[in-house]
Amino acid sequence: MTDSTESPDLQRRSGLTRLKEGTYGGFFAACAAITLLTTVAIIATLLSDAVMFFAEVPIREFLFSTSWSPNPRGGGQTFGIVALVIGTLTVTITAAFVALPVGTLTAIYLSEYATSNARSILKPLLEILAGIPTVVYGYFALVYVTPALKATLFPEMSTFNALSASLMVGIMTIPMVSSISEDAMSAVPDDLRQAGYGLGATKFEVSTGIVVPASISGIASSYILAVSRAIGETMIVVVAMGAQARMPTVGETVLGIPYINPADVLLESGMTITVAMVQIAGGDLTGGTIPYDAMFALGLTLFVVTFVMNVLSDIIAERYREEY
Amino acid sequence: MATDTDTGRVEGFGEVSRVRGIAFEYLSLGASVFGIFALAVLLVYVTIDAFDLANASPEWLLTYFLTLVVPFLGFCLYSARDRALTRRAVTVAGGGLVAVAVVFTLVETFVGQIPRLNWQLAYLFAVGIPLTGYLTYMGARGQPGSVGFGLVGRLIGGTAVGLALTVLFLVFDPRLWFLAYTLGVVPATLAYGYGYVREVPTAMTAVIPIGIVGTLGAVLLRPIVDTYPTTVFVYLWTLAIPVAVAGALVVAARGGRTTALAAGGVPLAVATAVGLGGQLAGLAVGGPNALVVLAVAGVPTAVYLHRVFDVGEGVIGLGLPVLLAVGALAGALVVETFGIPAPNPWVSETFLTEAPSRTASEAGLYPAIVGSVIIIAMVAVLSFVLGVATSVFLEEYTADSGVVGALTRLLQINIANLAAIPSVVYGLLGLGLFANLLGFGFGTAVTVSLTLSLLILPITIISAQEAIRSVPDDLRRGSDAMGATRWQTTKNIVLPEAFPGILTGTILALGRAIGETAPLIMVGAATTVFSPPSSLFSKFSAMPMQIYAWANFPQAEFRYGVVAAGVITLLVILIGMNGTAILLRNRAERGS
Numbered sequence: 001m002t003d004s005t006e007s008p009d010l011q012r013r014s015g016l017t018r019l020k021e022g023t024y025g026g027f028f029a030a031c032a033a034i035t036l037l038t039t040v041a042i043i044a045t046l047l048s049d050a051v052m053f054f055a056e057v058p059i060r061e062f063l064f065s066t067s068w069s070p071n072p073r074g075g076g077q078t079f080g081i082v083a084l085v086i087g088t089l090t091v092t093i094t095a096a097f098v099a100l101p102v103g104t105l106t107a108i109y110l111s112e113y114a115t116s117n118a119r120s121i122l123k124p125l126l127e128i129l130a131g132i133p134t135v136v137y138g139y140f141a142l143v144y145v146t147p148a149l150k151a152t153l154f155p156e157m158s159t160f161n162a163l164s165a166s167l168m169v170g171i172m173t174i175p176m177v178s179s180i181s182e183d184a185m186s187a188v189p190d191d192l193r194q195a196g197y198g199l200g201a202t203k204f205e206v207s208t209g210i211v212v213p214a215s216i217s218g219i220a221s222s223y224i225l226a227v228s229r230a231i232g233e234t235m236i237v238v239v240a241m242g243a244q245a246r247m248p249t250v251g252e253t254v255l256g257i258p259y260i261n262p263a264d265v266l267l268e269s270g271m272t273i274t275v276a277m278v279q280i281a282g283g284d285l286t287g288g289t290i291p292y293d294a295m296f297a298l299g300l301t302l303f304v305v306t307f308v309m310n311v312l313s314d315i316i317a318e319r320y321r322e323e324y
Numbered sequence: 325m326a327t328d329t330d331t332g333r334v335e336g337f338g339e340v341s342r343v344r345g346i347a348f349e350y351l352s353l354g355a356s357v358f359g360i361f362a363l364a365v366l367l368v369y370v371t372i373d374a375f376d377l378a379n380a381s382p383e384w385l386l387t388y389f390l391t392l393v394v395p396f397l398g399f400c401l402y403s404a405r406d407r408a409l410t411r412r413a414v415t416v417a418g419g420g421l422v423a424v425a426v427v428f429t430l431v432e433t434f435v436g437q438i439p440r441l442n443w444q445l446a447y448l449f450a451v452g453i454p455l456t457g458y459l460t461y462m463g464a465r466g467q468p469g470s471v472g473f474g475l476v477g478r479l480i481g482g483t484a485v486g487l488a489l490t491v492l493f494l495v496f497d498p499r500l501w502f503l504a505y506t507l508g509v510v511p512a513t514l515a516y517g518y519g520y521v522r523e524v525p526t527a528m529t530a531v532i533p534i535g536i537v538g539t540l541g542a543v544l545l546r547p548i549v550d551t552y553p554t555t556v557f558v559y560l561w562t563l564a565i566p567v568a569v570a571g572a573l574v575v576a577a578r579g580g581r582t583t584a585l586a587a588g589g590v591p592l593a594v595a596t597a598v599g600l601g602g603q604l605a606g607l608a609v610g611g612p613n614a615l616v617v618l619a620v621a622g623v624p625t626a627v628y629l630h631r632v633f634d635v636g637e638g639v640i641g642l643g644l645p646v647l648l649a650v651g652a653l654a655g656a657l658v659v660e661t662f663g664i665p666a667p668n669p670w671v672s673e674t675f676l677t678e679a680p681s682r683t684a685s686e687a688g689l690y691p692a693i694v695g696s697v698i699i700i701a702m703v704a705v706l707s708f709v710l711g712v713a714t715s716v717f718l719e720e721y722t723a724d725s726g727v728v729g730a731l732t733r734l735l736q737i738n739i740a741n742l743a744a745i746p747s748v749v750y751g752l753l754g755l756g757l758f759a760n761l762l763g764f765g766f767g768t769a770v771t772v773s774l775t776l777s778l779l780i781l782p783i784t785i786i787s788a789q790e791a792i793r794s795v796p797d798d799l800r801r802g803s804d805a806m807g808a809t810r811w812q813t814t815k816n817i818v819l820p821e822a823f824p825g826i827l828t829g830t831i832l833a834l835g836r837a838i839g840e841t842a843p844l845i846m847v848g849a850a851t852t853v854f855s856p857p858s859s860l861f862s863k864f865s866a867m868p869m870q871i872y873a874w875a876n877f878p879q880a881e882f883r884y885g886v887v888a889a890g891v892i893t894l895l896v897i898l899i900g901m902n903g904t905a906i907l908l909r910n911r912a913e914r915g916s
Contacts (some may be wrong), residue, residue, distance in 0.1 A: 016529065017809060025813045028721055031713035035739050035785070037489025038778050045756035105355030114356075125360045131902065132363065133839025135868045136891050139875050140366045143883050174359040204345040225744065234842035235868075239875050269437050274748050274842070281755070281846045289579065297753040303745065310744045 012235070039275050046303055049296035053079075056290050062297065068245035068271065070280055079294050083245045083303065087270040091166045091237055094266065095230045098170025100223055103177025104212075107219075110178065111185035114205045123179075130175040132139040137168040138239025156268065160242025160269035170193040170237050173226040180225065184218020185211050217320035221313035228309035232302060242269030243279050337481075341854040350704050360631035366893075368449045369440070373888035376667040377448075378440040383664045385444050391655040395647055399472065401465030403641065409462060413455065420451030467637045472644030477907075478628050479645060482621030484900070489563065489620065490613040491697045495769065495860050498559075501554050503545055505562040508538025548869065556599050564599075564619035568592040575630050587630050591622030661693040670889035679854045680870065684881030689890055692870035694856040695769070696838060696897075699866055702773035703780065703837050708776065711784030712819075715740075715826075718785075719792040720814050743782035751846025759847050764847030769860045775843050780833040787829025791822040825913030831905035835898050841868040867894045 057079045065080025106126065110119055145164035150157045157163070188211050196206040212219070231257070248264045271279075280295045354502050372378055401410045428443040463469035493501070503728025512535035519527030552558065572588030632639060659666055679686025722732040754775030758764045764771045795818050804812040819826075844866060853865040853871035871890045 016526075020529065021809055024814075025721055028717035029714045031710050032717040032735055034710060035714060035735060035742060035781065038742060038753075038781070039738055042745065042753045046749070049756060094554055102355045104356050105352040109349075109352035109356045113352060122360075125889050126356070129359050129363055131835060131898070133841070133868055133894060134899070135839065135872050136894065137877075138368070139891060140364055140886055141870065142875060143367055143887070146367055154537050171359045171362055176619075178356075202341075202345050204348045206347075228744065229746075232748065234746065234748045235872070238842075238845075239872065256734055256893040271688060274746070277748055277752070278842065278845050281848070283476070286760075296752060296756070299749050306749075307741065310741055314740075318823050 018171050028138045042303065046296050046300040049293045050300040053290065053293035053297040056293070066247045068276060070294055071283060071311065077290060079290075079297075081273070083117050083247045084271055084273045084276050084298070086248065086265065087162070087241070087245070087275070088231055088272040090162045090265045090270060091169055091233070091241070091272055092227055092230045094163065094166030095170035095173060096223075096227055098167060099173040099177050099226050099230070102170075103138040103174045103226065104181055104219060105220070106174065106178040107181035107185055108212070110182045112203070112211060122253075126175040126178055129172060132172070134172065135236040135239060137172055138165070138236040141168040141236060141240035154267055157267045158242075158269055159269050160240065160244075162237075162241050162270050163266040164290040166266075168240065169230050169233050172233070172236070173229050176226045176229055177222045180222035181215070181219045184215035184222070185217070188214045217316050220320075221317035224309050224313035224316070227315075228306045231309075232274065232306050234278060237272050238275050238278050239292070241272070243271055243274065243275055244269045244274065273302055277302075290321075349694060352516055352780065362594070364586075367683055370888045370891050371449075372440055372445065373884045374671050374892040375669040376444075376885075377445055378667075379665075380445075380667040380842055381665045382444050383662075384659060384666050385448065387658050387664060388655045390647070391450070391658065392651040395454065395651050397459055399644060399647060400459040400469060402636075403463040403466035403469030404459070405466055406462070409459075417451065418720070420445060420455070424450055451748060457813035458906040469638075471632050471638040471641030473641075475625065475632075475642055476626060476645055476648070478624045479621055481904070482624050483617055486617035487613075488697050488701070490616050490858075491694050492701055494694060494856055494858065495698055495862075497546070498555060500542060500546050502552060502558045502562055503542035503549070504539045507541045507545075508535045511535075511538055517888075544636060546744030554787050556603055556615060559612045560596060563616050564592055564595055567623045571627045574627050579634060583630055587626040588623065589625050591619060594624055595619040670885045672889075672891055675886075675889050680852050680873075684886050687874075687882075687886045688869060688901070689867065689893060691853045691856045692865045692867045692890075693867075693893070695864045696866045697854070698769055698857065699773050699776065699864070700838055702769065703776045704830065704834055705823065706773065706777035707780050707784045707833065707837075710781055711788050711830065711833075712826060714781075714785050715788035715792055716814055716818070717790055732880055737783055738780045741884050743786065745842055746842075747779055748842040748846060751843035753778065754843060754847040765861050767844070767864055768862065769857065769864050771847050772844055772849055772864060772866070775842060775847055776837045779840065779843060780837045784830050785900065786831065788822070788826045791825025791829060792818060794825065795821040796872050824908050828905045828909040831901055831908075835901050835905075838866075838898060838901070839868055839894065841872055845872070867897075 062079055062081055062098060064082065065078060066082040067078040067080050068083050069076075069078050071077070106122075110122060110226060114122065141164040142160070145167060146157065146159060146161060154163070192210050193206050196210045201209065236300050246265075246268060248260045250258045250260055252258055277298050280291045283291070286292070325892050350835065397413070401413060404410075424447045425443055428438075460469075460473075464473050512531045514528050516531045516535055519525065519529075519531075553561070568588035568591065570586045571591070575587040576584035595615050595618035598618055599612060600616070602614055603611050632642060635701050658664070674686070675688050676693065678686060679691055680689070681687045718732060719734060723729050724732075753765075754771055758771040758774050759766050763776070799817050799821065800813055803817045808816065849869050850863045850865045851869050853863055857864050867890065871887055871894065874887045874890060877883065877886075
């Protein structure tokens with residue numbers, strides 16, 4: 001496109017070009033804005049119904065009452081989140097007992113011991129663990145793991161129980177721990193390892209005494225992310241853990257510290273925050289009722305908890321990262 | 325660590341305990357494979373249940389092993405052309421047989437019966453499948469193997485895409501598509517072709533406006549016009565012919581005019597003949613759907629055949645589909661002739677083509693499969709457009725500093741946080757916003773697709789950003805130096821280079837969407853529907869929803885049969901999608 005003037009138009013800014021550029025730029029910006037709008041929409045949706053819920057049910061009752069029955073037959077709804085929190089904690093802690101040690105050891109193996117060949121096989125296989133649909137894990141827990149545990153270790157286990165669900169949640173979150181921890185361990189400079197060897201340390205001592213402490217912030221942030229993932233996990237627990245909001249009997253030790261018998265929550269059915277939401281959604285969705293709003297209050301709780309944990313994990317990864 | 329447990333030496337100074345190190349290494353190795361092993365065992369059991377392998381007689385297994393598996397392994401070994409590999413494969417197959425038999429017998433005697441597993445199945449899963457997988461991988465590296473697998477892949481992939489297209493027309497109005505295609509797509513393509521051949525940039529600029537005007541015109545005309553050609557002709561004109569033309573153009577770019585005509589024309593002619601002929605003769609095989617499937621599977625196959633013959637290497641690999649088909653037929657024939665008791669698999673034609681039922685033997689997944697295909701198609705379009713646009717904006721259009729830089733960082737942090745929000749919360753968003761506030765209805769395709777698109781959007785964006793970032797800056801600078809505008813650089817340089825990576829990331833994210841269940845429950849998707857959906861606003865189900873519904877059934881036939889079959893179907897589709905994504909990535913890495 002040459003002009004009739006002497007000098008060529010180096011900018012090539014004809015009206016059409018400028019219009020095209022502007023249209024595309026605007027379109028891309030609008031699409032990017034959708035991601036921000038999503039966050040705003042999530043918060044607005046959760047808050048608007050949760051506010052209605054808290055107008056009906058006092059926050060105190062929601063946080064401290066131990067009984068959860070949104071749709072009782074005879075009337076008298078109660079909305080106490082404590083039983084649900086206990087269910088969620090049961091699953092999260094048990095899953096953490098599986099995912100955190102296994103994930104950390106996996107990360108150490110991948111970063112310190114594995115040959116590049118073994119790594120190229122193991123890493124995609126581990127990713128598969130995170131890619132299996134969670135409803136499939138739930139089905140596995142219900143149909144294979146529970147009967148197997150019942151036949152071998154815990155004959156008194158009920159069909160729906162927290163243990164097999166938690167084991168599956170744990171297996172699912174292994175790759176989350178291992179991949180982030182491994183990234184952190186691989187970022188540890190080789191100089192540190194060589195210095196360790198120079199002092200006469202064995203490979204084991206270098207791995208556990210140098211690499212792990214040097215990458216502890218990455219490991220910690222991976223733990224938090226995995227736990228937050230376990231808190232929000234829904235389908236595994238919905239399918240395998242049943243849907244009974246049970247408040248376990250709380251005993252007291254000599255010093256007056258309350259405790260709960262682990263077998264009491266692990267081998268029985270229970271209900272997590274997510275299960276409670278799914279259960280309400282299975283019944284009534286038209287809106288305007290207290291259980292409907294309660295669903296959003298639970299969602300808000302979940303959102304706040306996972307959001308805080310993610311921010312925390314970011315801060316830990318940022319602030320305590322060793323700069324090499 | 326110094327040890328002083330040593331026997332003869334003084335103090336043992338300088339000695340290092342190897343035991344602890346070795347124990348730790350094996351402990352961490354064990355941890356690495358723990359999850360994988362647990363999942364593998366569960367997958368083995370679900371496979372056994374879905375295919376009723378526990379009731380497969382040894383003769384049945386042996387028959388198919390000899391007619392199907394052995395020829396296939398032979399093909400792989402022939403393709404790999406590696407004597408050492410052949411020797412190793414035979415050793416593993418033979419030694420594995422002995423090892424499995426010994427270990428299995430020991431376990432059965434000393435530990436106890438392993439439920440639903442016999443030594444033949446143990447051999448199949450512990451040796452047979454890993455060995456087949458490894459040899460397939462090695463065989464694919466040889467020329468005949470890569471040709472054979474390429475052909476099989478195109479046949480299967482083309483059929484799957486063709487079937488998915490016919491399924492989409494259950495909810496999308498074919499007549500509206502006919503109008504939009506005729507008024508929008510065809511003129512726009514012609515304008516592009518004219519601009520490309522004659523080098524008229526204005527014509528190419530006009531492509532998008534022409535397409536939009538044509539589509540709008542189609543939407544306006546649809547209620548007015550009420551005479552349309554029959555479905556066969558609509559599909560022929562809007563799907564089969566463009567696919568054939570595209571195939572012919574691909575071949576024409578490489579070879580002569582005659583071969584190009586043949587590559588496009590022959591599959592088109594076959595598809596038209598079967599489609600029209602079947603409909604005229606009233607046969608079950610023909611009809612519009614057969615036309616689409618044959619054209620969509622046939623044209624890429626023809627193009628591929630042309631390329632293989634053109635290159636002239638590994639042509640013998642083209643016999644692989646024949647080998648497999650003959651093997652399967654021979655196996656069936658032997659089983660039939662000798663009356664060998666065959667297992668009765670839950671994954672069967674009835675299961676894939678029938679509606680759910682209260683009776684386990686009649687239960688099917690068809691409406692749920694249709695629902696999943698439609699949802700995935702819509703999520704793919706939405707999340708691809710939004711994801712690419714957002715990542716282009718973040719990578720190409722923003723600055724690192726100033727107000728824009730701060731805004732970019734905010735967007736970036738926000739995207740990372742969105743990726744970590746539990747899916748059930750997205751379900752609440754869909755319920756509150758799309759279903760109740762905007763009135764798209766509970767559990768309709770529109771609500772579900774919008775919700776799932778937002779759910780996987782962060783993953784799509786992050787992977788697309790990585791793909792765009794990996795485009796070397798030199799290319800951008802080169803384009804800028806030639807006077808290209810930002811959009812021209814993006815369109816001509818960045819997006820083509822990053823495209824395979826973006827596509828891979830999007831498909832992997834779609835794999836996440838296809839298995840999501842919790843958001844579907846929250847927006848009120850139906851657990852069970854008995855007929856495939858007829859519009860975008862009718863009640864929907866999806867495969868994971870149906871699995872969830874069936875898992876609650878107390879009967880053993882459902883728990884161990886029907887649900888297992890559903891899980892296998894879902895996983896096979898998932899593996900197919902992820903496998904495609906990984907192949908695309910590998911090819912792009914090899915190409916660049």
